[in-house]
Amino acid sequence: MKKAIISFATLFLAVFILAGCSQKTSSKQNITIVGSTALQPMVEMAAEEYQQDNSGVSITVQGGGSGTGLSQVQAGAVTIGNSDVFASELPGIKASELVDHTVAVLGLAPVANKDVGVKSLTMEQLRDIFAGKYTNWKQLGGKNQKIVVINRAQGSGTRIAFENNVMNGQKMVKAQEQESNGTVQRMVISTPGAISYLSFSYINKDMTALKVDGVSPTVDNVKDNSWKIWAYEHMYTKGKPDKATQRFLDYMFSDVVQDNLVKALGYIPISQMKVQKNEKNQVTPITTTGKEQTNGSN
Amino acid sequence: MDPIREKILKPSKETRQDILGKTLSYASIFLIVAVVLAIFLFVASKGIATFTENKASLVEFLTGTEWNPGANGPNGKPLVGALPMILGSFGVTFLAALFATPFAIGTALYMTELSSKRSQKFMQSVIELLVGIPSVVYGFIGLTVVVPFVRDHFGGSGYGILSGSFVLFVMVLPTITSMTVDSLRAVPKYYKSASLALGATEWQTIYRVLLRAAMPGIMTAIVFGMARAFGEALAVQMVIGNATLLPESLLSPASTLTSVLTMGIGNTVMGTVSNNALWSLALILLLMSLVFNLAVRFISRKGKM
Numbered sequence: 001m002k003k004a005i006i007s008f009a010t011l012f013l014a015v016f017i018l019a020g021c022s023q024k025t026s027s028k029q030n031i032t033i034v035g036s037t038a039l040q041p042m043v044e045m046a047a048e049e050y051q052q053d054n055s056g057v058s059i060t061v062q063g064g065g066s067g068t069g070l071s072q073v074q075a076g077a078v079t080i081g082n083s084d085v086f087a088s089e090l091p092g093i094k095a096s097e098l099v100d101h102t103v104a105v106l107g108l109a110p111v112a113n114k115d116v117g118v119k120s121l122t123m124e125q126l127r128d129i130f131a132g133k134y135t136n137w138k139q140l141g142g143k144n145q146k147i148v149v150i151n152r153a154q155g156s157g158t159r160i161a162f163e164n165n166v167m168n169g170q171k172m173v174k175a176q177e178q179e180s181n182g183t184v185q186r187m188v189i190s191t192p193g194a195i196s197y198l199s200f201s202y203i204n205k206d207m208t209a210l211k212v213d214g215v216s217p218t219v220d221n222v223k224d225n226s227w228k229i230w231a232y233e234h235m236y237t238k239g240k241p242d243k244a245t246q247r248f249l250d251y252m253f254s255d256v257v258q259d260n261l262v263k264a265l266g267y268i269p270i271s272q273m274k275v276q277k278n279e280k281n282q283v284t285p286i287t288t289t290g291k292e293q294t295n296g297s298n
Numbered sequence: 299m300d301p302i303r304e305k306i307l308k309p310s311k312e313t314r315q316d317i318l319g320k321t322l323s324y325a326s327i328f329l330i331v332a333v334v335l336a337i338f339l340f341v342a343s344k345g346i347a348t349f350t351e352n353k354a355s356l357v358e359f360l361t362g363t364e365w366n367p368g369a370n371g372p373n374g375k376p377l378v379g380a381l382p383m384i385l386g387s388f389g390v391t392f393l394a395a396l397f398a399t400p401f402a403i404g405t406a407l408y409m410t411e412l413s414s415k416r417s418q419k420f421m422q423s424v425i426e427l428l429v430g431i432p433s434v435v436y437g438f439i440g441l442t443v444v445v446p447f448v449r450d451h452f453g454g455s456g457y458g459i460l461s462g463s464f465v466l467f468v469m470v471l472p473t474i475t476s477m478t479v480d481s482l483r484a485v486p487k488y489y490k491s492a493s494l495a496l497g498a499t500e501w502q503t504i505y506r507v508l509l510r511a512a513m514p515g516i517m518t519a520i521v522f523g524m525a526r527a528f529g530e531a532l533a534v535q536m537v538i539g540n541a542t543l544l545p546e547s548l549l550s551p552a553s554t555l556t557s558v559l560t561m562g563i564g565n566t567v568m569g570t571v572s573n574n575a576l577w578s579l580a581l582i583l584l585l586m587s588l589v590f591n592l593a594v595r596f597i598s599r600k601g602k603m
Contacts, residue, residue, distance in 0.1 A: 037564075065564025067573075075568075091368060092570035148455050153540075154368070155565030155572060176457060176539040176551045179561050183536070190446065191455055 029244040031059045035069015035082030036157055037180065038106060038199060039233045042265045043082060046257050050248060057244055066090070066157040073236050074098065079245050081236040084157020086279035089164075099240060102232040103252045104267035107200040108162055109217035109229065110210045111188050116195070117142035120211035123228075127166055129195060132173025137193060149175035150187055150196035161231035162197050164281050197229075201266025219268050225275040225283050232277070233267065338584065345581030348574040354378045359578060365542040365558070367575035376571045380579060382544045386552040387586075389459045389545060390534060391527040394466035395474075395520055402474035402523075403509075403516065409475075410482040411504060428472040437536035440465035445537055454549030457539030462554070465533050470523035477522060481515020482508060517597045525590035529583065531556035555579045 033043055040063045047059040064072075066083040070093045073081030081098075084106065088095035110126055112118065116137045121129075128134050129147060138144045151172060152159035158181070163172065178184050181202045188194045189206045200217065203209045209217050212229070221227035241249060251257060258269040277283050309317075348354050354367075354376045362379020364371065371377045409421050444464050449456030485508055493503040509516070531554075539551025540561060559579050566573040 063564075067565045067567045071567040071569075090567055091572070092567035153561040153565055154366070155562060157565075174541055174543050176455075176541045177553075177561060178540060179535070186441070191449075191457075194455075 029057045031057060031080065031245055031248055032078040033059065033061045033080040033082060033235070034064050034072050034078045035062075035080075036066045036084045036233070037063040038084050038157060039082040039104075039235075042104065042233075042261055042267065043235070043252075045261055045265075046252055047248075049256075049261075050251050054247075057248065059248065065155075067155055070098070070236060073238050076238055079237065079241075080249075083234045083236060084231060085160045086232075086234065087236055088279050089160060090155075098236040098238055101235045101237070101249050101252070102270055103235055103249075104233040104258075104262050104270055105222060105230055105273055106158075106161070106233055106267055107217060107219065107222045107227065107230045108158065108165070108197050109200060109203060109227075110166075110195060110197050110212065111203060112196075112208045112210055113188055113192055113194045114206060114208055115143065116145055116147075116193060116208070118210070119208055120214065123166065123213055126210070126212055127168060127170060130167065130172050131170045132175075145193040148191055148194045149173055150184055150191070150194055151175045151177045152184065152197075153177050153179055157231070158197070158199065162229065165229040165231070199266065222268055223272055223274050225277075230268070230277075232270075341577060341580050341584050344574060344577035346578075348376075348378060348571070348578045352376055352571045352574055354571075354575070360384070363544050367572045368570075376575065378571075378575045378578070380555075380575075380582070382542050383553050383555045383558050383579065384582065386459065386462075386538065386545060387528055387554040387556070389548075389552070390462040390466055390538070390554060391524050393459065393463035393548075394470050394527045395524045397463060397467040398471045398474055398523060399520055402471055402478055402519070405471075405475045406478035406482055407504060407508075409479050411500070411508070425472045425475055428468065429476075433469065433530060433533040436465055436469055437533035440533060440537040448549070452549055454547070455539070455551065456549075457537060457551045458547075458549045459538065459545055459552050460548040461537040462534045462552075463548075465537055466527045466530060469530060469533065470527050473526050474519045474523040477519030478512070478516050481512040481519065484515065485511045514597050514600060518594050521590055521593050521597065525587055528586055528590070529556065531560045535560055555583050559583075 031047075033047070040061060044061045047061050051057060051059055066085055067090060069078075069081035070083050070087055070090055071081075072078045074093055074097060083090075086095070087093045087098050087100065110121070118137055118140050121140065125134070125140060129140075130149060130151075132149070134140060135147055136144065137147055152162075154177065156179075176187075178187060178196075181198055184196045184198055185202045185204070185207075188196050188198075195210075200219070203217070211217070212227070215221055215227050217227055217229075222230045235249065235252065237245060237249075240246075253270070258271055262269045273286065275283050275285050348367075349356050349359070358375065359378050359380050361381055362377070363381050364377045364379045365382065366377040369377055405421065405425075409418050413421070440461060444461050445456035447456075448454070448458070448461045448464070452460060489507050489511055490503055493507045494500075498506070534554055535557035538553060538557055540553045540557050541551035542553050542558065543551065545552040559576055562572070562576050566576060
């Protein structure tokens, strides 16, 4: 019995030591990417494809939220931090230490339950709904139905993007908060009188995507900023990225990813944007085309 | 040297076994105590930082209703009113225990006193099955079944303390039931025999003798159930609505300590006020589980007399 235990323990140790050795001897480059759950699926898929062609690199992609991503990359714990917001917008982050790589654009749209009887709002009405000034859809020409505001969690990237583009400094009404696009989607479909906001890829036929100021939430309308509610997806590195990381980032900007993956997952390719936005939400047209323009805004 | 003398003076194989066994056991104990202490110290130091570093007031934390730790109130201190969450947590916990206890005691009595061996085994496996279901599944069922049910039959949007309590009711039921069964089984056989011999009916025996004798055990079971309900995060978060508002009724969206924690922790940056405030909520949770543990101790000690 004792012998069995000892031999088992030895075997265990041996495995550990061997594992340790193999890690040291292999020349694999490790890239760890942590952060925004909105960006996670896209980076995951890109990383998978990238690793098939580049066996020397091992890429790990994890969620955790924009805050986690930014604080981890700032601490040097990970190679890349994904974020839905500009680093300067998050308290506790020293944006000057980080280099921004905006890889895609995320379009957001207000969505309502199908039965509210309203299909279009003005920006001011939208703002007032989320500020709590309107409480019944009747006040907006819809059904006599209480407005149920569903918000995203405080500090979530999507919420910050929506606040920046819609609220104009006004405080949001205290309301239900949900953790993810998926939950919000389900709740808007099933809750009478519900209103919330979703990224384009989560919008489906079972809900009403509201027009704002007569403009429909479409990809083309985002490109020239006629649809105003959108945000960048950022991949931050601490200082200049090393060679392997830079190569992966280049891959993210390549046509393979931008034209296929980015579009397939409902984002808008960064290269197709006709305008750019800074962290103060000022929009300027892009004069010379090319992705380097939007790359590294800090 | 004399071989016998050598043998006596040298530690034998058995002695070495003894020492090895003790060392292993002490090492495990040491590790566990160290881990528990480390967790406690970490949560406490982070949780207290809200009040020492960020200058939030403790009174406001426990009685304030405005939760927005990233922003400062008119007095220049961060808005960390956690009362809505504290009330929400206690609300769902007590309601769930209130709903579950009668059912749990009834089931336990059936299993120990009234049923045949076979149906007893059947119930046992049903309850074990309930324990094994992951909480995300409970939450999902809550979202698709309980929430619309509450909306249609009680009103409101369906998200709120009542829905949370219903979901937790099912989750704490097996805990309370199985512990109540244990404590009913622990009642000495001769209590029952004596009662029946005195001419008491079966119900009189159950009500006046068995339940009374098992009372401390049943109380312990309820406290354990409440501890489980208090700490449950995912399932509750999915049905309670997560609005950091004082609950106006059982039907208005509310939040619990755990739901705010799970939602916020990924969106805040280590070392900021928002993050520290969440650690303060975690500290409350930790202290409450300590209180539940002490309550169990207290009850079982009283029951022994």
